[in-house]
Amino acid sequence: MTTPSTNWDYAPAPESTKVEIKTQYGLFIDGAFREPRSGRSIETINPATESSLSRIAEADAADVNLAVVAARKALKNWRRVPALERAKYMYRIARRIQERARELAVLETMDNGKPIRESRDEDVPQAAAHFFHHAGWCDKLRWACPTSNGSAPEPIGVCGQIIPWNFPLMMAAWKIAPALACGNTVVLKPAETTSLTALRLAEILQEIDLPPGVVNIITGAGETGRELIAHGDVDKIAFTGSTDVGRAIASTVAGTKKRLTLELGGKSxxxxxxxxxxxxxxxxxxxxxxxxxxxxxxxxxxxxxxxxxxxxxxxxxxxxxxxxxxxxxxxxxxxxxxxxxxxxxxxxxxxxxxxxxxxxxxxxxxxxxxxxxxxxxxxxxxxxxxxxxxxxxxxxxxxxxxxxxxxxxxxxxxxxxxxxxxxxxxxxxxxxxxxxxxxxxxxxxxxxxxxxxxxxxAAPFGGYRESGFGREGGRSGLSAYCA
Amino acid sequence: MTERSEITKTWKLFIGGAFPRSESGRVAPVKDLTDRSGGKALAYAAQASRKDLRDAVEAARAAQEKWAASSGYLRGQIIYRLAELLDGRREELIEAVRMSGRVGKSKARTEVEVAIDRTLSFAGWCDKLDSVVGGRNAVAGPFHCFSQIEATGVVAVFAPEEFPLIGFLTLALPAIACGCSVIAMPSSVEPIPALIVAECAPSADIPPGVLNVLTGLREELVPVVAAHRDVDAVVASVEPEMAKILQLGVAENLKRVRLVDPQAKFLEDLAWSSPSAFQAVTEVKTVWHTVGL
Structure with missing residues (x-):
């Protein structure tokens, strides 16, 4: 048998890259972008060219605290927003992601290095689908996560969420959507190499008039994450990343009342x-x-x-x-x-x-x-x-x-x-x-x-054993955000 | 006629279906707490060592897969049988609960009756948890996708110091019902009601190793459980400092931990036998299969 030639030459078919990227991004706290108190920033590059894309703020303890304070303040009203009104905000987020899909896909590929085929066909549609799906849960929680007196479950409160760099926008959606559906408020920290689509999501949240402080997006590296995990006024930590970091988080959280879900590594x-x-x-x-x-x-x-x-x-x-x-x-x-x-x-x-x-x-x-x-x-x-x-x-x-x-x-x-x-x-x-x-x-x-x-x-995702605990998606994922 | 003297019983451990003494040889008195003078030993109970705990984990591991693979219907019948046997020893259980000195006879009776009824409730869950908590996921693609509820594995249970029967059953039975095997540490002040449960287990056909009961010192056993890499989950109603030690054990092997307020009242609340009782001791497994001609 002769081996067929696989040296097919394709004409280049580059996706248009007309995506506006600012030279510098602030932290998204209480509904507005603001300069970090820390005064520090991190360069973010395109891993396929090593050229600089932008500079993102590096939040320090004071910045993290501002975000948590904003989330706590927003919780008071957000948890009392009627369920279907909460849903409307989330449906609008899904719509805006769909409408800005091309821009988000190109930006994701530039920031992360993944093929445009994947960001266009998987990451961005999945992100929109997550908001759309969870929007529909808002008014059904009392049946999804029943309480013994039949009332709707209460939210956990302020959720600190830390996400990895492999599916940046999709992970942001996986984390934020169920939290909002259950009436929680969020402080999200994207990975320092891939923060640009999360910051673009922050723009979308502004566009759809999500109440200030309901979602705060703070950029930074490991130290920023540690400050968020250790913050005394955070009620729940949701983390996706390596098993080693997951262990460290579990140790930090031990002895506190914080809830914890971990989605960690694998060798599947x-x-x-x-x-x-x-x-x-x-x-x-x-x-x-x-x-x-x-x-x-x-x-x-x-x-x-x-x-x-x-x-x-x-x-x-x-x-x-x-x-x-x-x-x-x-x-x-x-x-x-x-x-x-x-x-x-x-x-x-x-x-x-x-x-x-x-x-x-x-x-x-x-x-x-x-x-x-x-x-x-x-x-x-x-x-x-x-x-x-x-x-x-x-x-x-x-x-x-x-x-x-x-x-x-x-x-x-x-x-x-x-x-x-x-x-x-x-x-x-x-x-x-x-x-x-x-x-x-x-x-x-x-x-x-x-x-x-x-x-x-709609399908719960998450691990056994040292791949972590808790599920994301489906009814099981919701229960991780209800008290 | 001379007065007959009582036989003071020494209660042993329950490991792998057998009732061994502690390998350490240690025993401790179990006191009658209704006795105002304070000192009267009702009985003696073995004091488990870390070696006993490791043996119990081995026995639990050996039994777990087969227990989880048995049908929910079978597990339900076995737990129902346990309820029957406990009901048969009801008066003894009431007396043992009363000896804790916390409640009078009538409250002790209530605690025992609610505990036995709750055992029935968990028997019923065995073949229903999947229907209530799992099910088909309506995914947007040509797939049959469903989530089934599986046992986490080997579970260590620290029962509350109070509510020596109902606290023990409320925390240990959900794990057993869903197919986990359990190493349960009863109330250290009043272990006898839990030891009666252990004595009923073989007659109920609970397979050897599925339920293990270790009496002993909490401060000795908590750190061993926390550090043990073959314990998959912990359900504990303990004081905050011990809870923290158990939570630190999460870093060891990502064991799941469910903490229950040690001040909790274990009576009359539907939540105790609701799906939330299965936190930490169940895993959701999502299975996808292609659909097409």
Missing amino acids: PNIIFADAAIDQAVEGIVSSIWANQGQVCCAGSRLLVEESVAEEVIEKLRLRMRSLRVGDPLDKNTDVGAINSRAQLDRIESFIKLGVAEGAQRHDVSDVALPSKGFWCKPCFFTEVQPAHTIAREEIFGPVLAVMTFRTPDEAVARANNTMYGLSAGIWTSRGSKAYEVARQIKAGVIWCNTFNQFDP
Whole structure:
């Protein structure tokens, strides 16, 4: 069999980049943008070009306090706003996100490095959908989260929310929408490398006349986050990020009355049985580990293939990997964009080196020309991986897949559960009964059968074990915001 | 005729379906708190060591998967059977609750009767939690998507010092009903009602290891539970300083913690047997499956 050529040349198809970005952004507190008390700012760059996009404010303890005070003040009225009126604000947010979708998608891609195809088709529509879905919950809480006297549940209060850089706008929506639906007020801190779409969301909140202080968006790095978590007048902390930071947050919150939900890391298994539709499974592998450059907490970073089809799957995967287009994230044909930061690229590269050093066999697309500037990592996978290898145990958060094999369903389940994480899993088989039985046995919060990386505001998402606790989305996600 | 002297019982631990003494050999008196002079030992109870706790976690882990895989209908029947057995020892339970010196006979009777009725309520939850809390998710794509409710795993329970029967059952039974296995630490001042529950467990066909009961010193056992990486969740009605130690244990292995006010009144409130009783001891699992020809 000759290997078909995959050197197809595409004409460049760049998305228009006419997005106005200010040279400097303040903090969004009490309905207005204001200069930080700290007087400090952080440069934010386009990871695909390393050119500067803007400077964002770095909130210090005094700034965090102002935001919390504003949220506390706003809570008094916001929690008493009639449910359907609250809903109307949220429907308007959803509408404005839809109307400004192109601008938001381009900005997201410039700030984050992800392919425009993903920000346009996934991140931004999901953000709008989250507000739209949760708007509809506002007047139904008494049935969704019943109290023993039949009244509507009370909000928890002021929620401090800290979100990561991999899905910046979408994560902001995941956090803010359920909080508002239940009558809480919010202080949100986006990641310091990807704050621009959250600040654009703040503009939308101004446009739709959301009452001042109901949502405050403060930018900054780890220190800003720590100030928010430690603030004495915050009632709930919701965090999405690494397991290590999640542990530190849990320690800080211990001994206080603060509620806590954590959505942390993963090392999720993707299991391919011999009776699966192999071509579809290979597409599933692509979206499970190479979408968003693998910078996904629920990425299917451990591929478990039934031994009898391992050779076929690996060969098809190798071929498919060669057709991935790596490069300019603003090009509509791009499949794999830039890594979000130099620090993350260094981390991914150190894992790849470890993988080779520990004896696994690396497969990558060797003949891809990468741009001279920016943070790039070619998609790759490893075979000859032992379960004890670092790349089979630790979250890499990059386009790096560890391939292992199994012989029986029991072995597949045992290997899948051989991790301290438990965020997601993929199962590929043409037998429904097998899919559901394996799904039952796997300790993970989200299981995709014959698909991967599907999200929906109606579907609860969150982890078992060291992938955190609490759910986002659906009825379960709401209960995390009701007292 | 000489007066018959009482047999002073030494209550043992309940681990893996057996009733061992503490490996440490320690026992402590259980006092009759209605006795104003204060000193009379009603009985003795084993004082669990950290080794006993680790053994109990092992027994709980070994039993958990099979228990969770059994049908809700079966678990419901077993917990119903427990209620039957407790009802059979009702007078003994009332006397044990009264000995705590906190309540008179009639309040003790109420506590026991409400506790047994609440046991029935949890029996009924076993095959209904999924319907009430889980269900189909109406996602915008060609997928069958549903969320099912699963057991978190191995759960440590610190029952309140007061309400020695109903506090114990209210915190331990939700975990058992949904398929967790439990290591329960009863009231340290009045452990006997909980130890009676332990004695009923094997006859109710609660599988060995699903319920383990350890009497002992809270200040010894709390830090061991907090640091134990194979304890998946903690349900505790303890004083703030111990609550903080348990919360710090979250950093160890992301264990789930449900704290219940130690001053709580465990009687007559529907919330005690509402879905909120299953916080920390259940996980929501969302399953997606493609739909298409």
